[in-house]
Every structure is written in C-alpha cells, then in structure tokens.
Amino acid sequence: MRTVVPLTAEERETLQQRLSRALGGKQVVLAETVDDRLLGGFVADVDSYVVDGSLDGQLARLRARLGRS
Numbered sequence: 001m002r003t004v005v006p007l008t009a010e011e012r013e014t015l016q017q018r019l020s021r022a023l024g025g026k027q028v029v030l031a032e033t034v035d036d037r038l039l040g041g042f043v044a045d046v047d048s049y050v051v052d053g054s055l056d057g058q059l060a061r062l063r064a065r066l067g068r069s
Contacts, residue, residue, distance in 0.1 A: 001044040002035040
C-alpha cells in the first residue's frame, strides 16, 4: 500500500478493517510505503485488485466523467 504520509496505528487499523469488509472478509495485512508523488490518500494493491483512494485517482475519475482525458 502506498500513502502520501505514514499512517498512525489507528488509521492503519481502520483502513485494514474497511479493506477487509470491501474484500468480502478477507484478512488484510498492510505493507505501507510512503510515496510523496501522491497528492493525498492511498493506493492499495490486493492480489490483482487495486483500491485507489488517492486524490490523484479521484481527480482522474472526475476528468473521465467530465469527458476529458
């Protein structure tokens, strides 16, 4: 998982729980890497599934909805 800043223990636990629920109850173990190229948020790679909660990803989805690339 990539984040723009290191997560606190509480943030890490909350994110683990939310990812676990989103993935049907699978056990989630986070390996965190700080990536200062992100504008904010996180990107988690789970097997072949990518959970993009980054500001970069949100802006890209918004541009796509508005019809701009």
